[in-house]
Amino acid sequence: MSGLPEDFADTLAQVLEPGHQDAAANVIEAATLLDDIGLRRFLELFAGRIRASSAPVTYEELHGFLRLAARASAR
Numbered sequence: 549m550s551g552l553p554e555d556f557a558d559t560l561a562q563v564l565e566p567g568h569q570d571a572a573a574n575v576i577e578a579a580t581l582l583d584d585i586g587l588r589r590f591l592e593l594f595a596g597r598i599r600a601s602s603a604p605v606t607y608e609e610l611h612g613f614l615r616l617a618a619r620a621s622a623r
Contacts, residue, residue: 565604575610579617586621590614 553559564572579590593613597605 563598563605565606568607571607572605572610575607575614579614582617582621586617589620590617593617 560576561569579587582590590613593616594605594610597609597613
């Protein structure tokens with residue numbers, strides 16, 4: 549697997565709610581601690597939300613994705 553693109557952080561910041569990037573980053577960091585199943589679920593939910601709407605993704609949405617992903621991880 550190759551590394552992340554150099555502009556990854558800037559690209560990610562463009563889809564997150566302004567002013568909440570640090571809180572969102574904490575949720576994304578927590579998602580990386582999930583097992584493979586949980587992380588996959590988090591990324592699926594996050595990507596689906598980005599595809600569904602051009603509105604910025606909120607911290608609350610990301611936190612909800614993390615909760616759902618953690619449940620998938622615990623199965």
